Amino acid sequence: MSEINELSPAELRVWRAFPRGESVDFRAENEDPAPGDTWGAERTVRASVLRALLLKSPHEEGEIAALKITGARITGVLDLKYATIDAAVRLSHCHFDSVPDLYGAELRQLNLSNSALPGLDSATLRVERVLRMTDCRMRGPVRLGGAQISGALFMERAEFTAPDDSAPVLQLNQASIGDDLWAPEMRAHGQVRLTGASVTGRINVQDAEFDNPGGTALDAQNLNVGGHIRARCIRAKGRVELRGSRIAGRLDLLHAHLSHRGDTALRASSCVIGELWLRGGDRIEGALNLRRSQIEILTLEPEMLPEQVHLSNLRYTVLTPHEPAERRLPMLERDGGRYEPDSYEQLMAAYRHVGDDDAARLVQLAKQRRRRTTLAWYGRLWGYVQDATVGYGFRPVRAAVWLLSLMAIGSIAYGLHHPRPVKVGEAPDFNPVFYTLDLLLPIIDFGQESAFAPAGWYQWLSYALIITGWILATTIVTGVTRSVSRQ
Numbered sequence: 001m002s003e004i005n006e007l008s009p010a011e012l013r014v015w016r017a018f019p020r021g022e023s024v025d026f027r028a029e030n031e032d033p034a035p036g037d038t039w040g041a042e043r044t045v046r047a048s049v050l051r052a053l054l055l056k057s058p059h060e061e062g063e064i065a066a067l068k069i070t071g072a073r074i075t076g077v078l079d080l081k082y083a084t085i086d087a088a089v090r091l092s093h094c095h096f097d098s099v100p101d102l103y104g105a106e107l108r109q110l111n112l113s114n115s116a117l118p119g120l121d122s123a124t125l126r127v128e129r130v131l132r133m134t135d136c137r138m139r140g141p142v143r144l145g146g147a148q149i150s151g152a153l154f155m156e157r158a159e160f161t162a163p164d165d166s167a168p169v170l171q172l173n174q175a176s177i178g179d180d181l182w183a184p185e186m187r188a189h190g191q192v193r194l195t196g197a198s199v200t201g202r203i204n205v206q207d208a209e210f211d212n213p214g215g216t217a218l219d220a221q222n223l224n225v226g227g228h229i230r231a232r233c234i235r236a237k238g239r240v241e242l243r244g245s246r247i248a249g250r251l252d253l254l255h256a257h258l259s260h261r262g263d264t265a266l267r268a269s270s271c272v273i274g275e276l277w278l279r280g281g282d283r284i285e286g287a288l289n290l291r292r293s294q295i296e297i298l299t300l301e302p303e304m305l306p307e308q309v310h311l312s313n314l315r316y317t318v319l320t321p322h323e324p325a326e327r328r329l330p331m332l333e334r335d336g337g338r339y340e341p342d343s344y345e346q347l348m349a350a351y352r353h354v355g356d357d358d359a360a361r362l363v364q365l366a367k368q369r370r371r372r373t374t375l376a377w378y379g380r381l382w383g384y385v386q387d388a389t390v391g392y393g394f395r396p397v398r399a400a401v402w403l404l405s406l407m408a409i410g411s412i413a414y415g416l417h418h419p420r421p422v423k424v425g426e427a428p429d430f431n432p433v434f435y436t437l438d439l440l441l442p443i444i445d446f447g448q449e450s451a452f453a454p455a456g457w458y459q460w461l462s463y464a465l466i467i468t469g470w471i472l473a474t475t476i477v478t479g480v481t482r483s484v485s486r487q
Contacts, residue, residue, distance in 0.1 A: 033114065033116040035095075044073045089107060109127065114135045181199050215239070222243075223245040276290075298318065312338075329366050371383075440472070
């Protein structure tokens with residue numbers, strides 16, 4: 001290669017340092033690599049020279065070769081497509097004029113920390129150990145789809161932008177990471193795609209920003225995580241999509257700000273999650289969708305819930321923090337106005353799990369009242385009667401109050417004006433209390449009702465007591481049956 005025979009002084013330093021794994025630092029001070037296109041020849045290295053060096057891999061006996069460059073301007077395309085590189089590669093604080101092409105390459109270790117690049121083509125890349133992009137500034141799409149990284153992926157404080165708003169700024173779809181994905185304070189101005197990715201360890205995106213207003217900010221459908229996702233204090237403008245994901249540990253969204261007005265801000269439907277924490281942050285701007293998910297511990301603060309909450313077929317064992325039923329029930333009414341009986345049953349089960357039977361009964365009562373709105377007029381009418389009399393069986397004391405009140409009214413009325421006997425001389429002594437009970441209780445017979453016949457408005461009162469007694473008896477039986485079947 002002619003490039004090898006025509007090395008500049010800067011390239012010659014790199015060539016001589018490589019076999020011994022020595023570092024070459026071109027920096028005068030700790031400077032910003034973004035305006036590196038103005039750097040002179042004294043710190044410029046051609047990508048073709050680096051390619052020849054890595055493929056030729058010159059070495060010295062007893063030394064471990066490695067490419068370690070700091071503060072260089074790299075011109076041309078670093079083309080390592082399908083290459084197998086045994087030496088570790090560290091190109092930190094560098095400025096790349098062109099997008100490196102690492103498609104299908106196999107590397108031992110790659111470190112691009114603090115560098116500025118116009119993008120990165122590295123789909124199906126294989127890294128034996130660690131890939132570092134700490135503090136990188138990417139001005140174009142970073143394509144790591146299908147990458148296999150045996151160690152960890154570090155992207156702390158990295159910034160991703162792209163001139164084409166339609167393309168994801170970071171693609172990790174179908175990627176496999178054998179350790180952690182570490183990206184606190186990352187900044188993504190466009191979509192980040194993690195669909196189908198697998199992370200054996202943890203994901204840390206605390207204090208990260210995902211900015212893609214009007215679209216999907218983080219697309220992580222079918223993501224598989226063996227540990228926790230620490231996403232505290234993240235700021236997402238656009239949809240956060242987690243549908244179908246499996247997170248063995250905790251999805252920590254404490255103090256998060258999620259915003260996608262007029263659409264879904266967070267969709268974690270059909271997921272399996274150990275713990276979900278939604279607490280301490282601003283109110284979600286956009287819908288929250290947790291349909292068909294299975295969550296062992298759900299930490300859901302009422303203040304964070306948006307106007308639309310979709311919870312149908314959601315399964316959870318524990319709901320925290322423990323709140324009165326009156327503060328939890330409104331979220332069940334925000335599913336587009338639809339009646340979802342399963343959501344009420346799930347909330348009731350959560351209260352019973354912690355022994356709060358009073359709250360569970362309030363949820364069941366709210367369920368019956370919500371169901372009433374879906375019935376025909378006659379069903380709604382009968383529902384109002386059950387609600388007013390015995391609270392659908394969850395307020396049995398109310399039935400006793402009705403009975404005592406009606407018994408008092410009848411006893412006083414008939415005590416002041418005895419009805420005439422049906423057969424004079426054969427009727428038993430009149431007792432206004434038991435006469436009223438005979439009218440109210442359709443099954444019990446004290447012999448008073450059949451022996452006396454009221455007249456005038458007292459007769460109409462007897463009809464009212466008989467009808468009311470039947471209604472009370474029916475509603476009480478319905479309530480008792482519901483309670484027994486629930487147990």
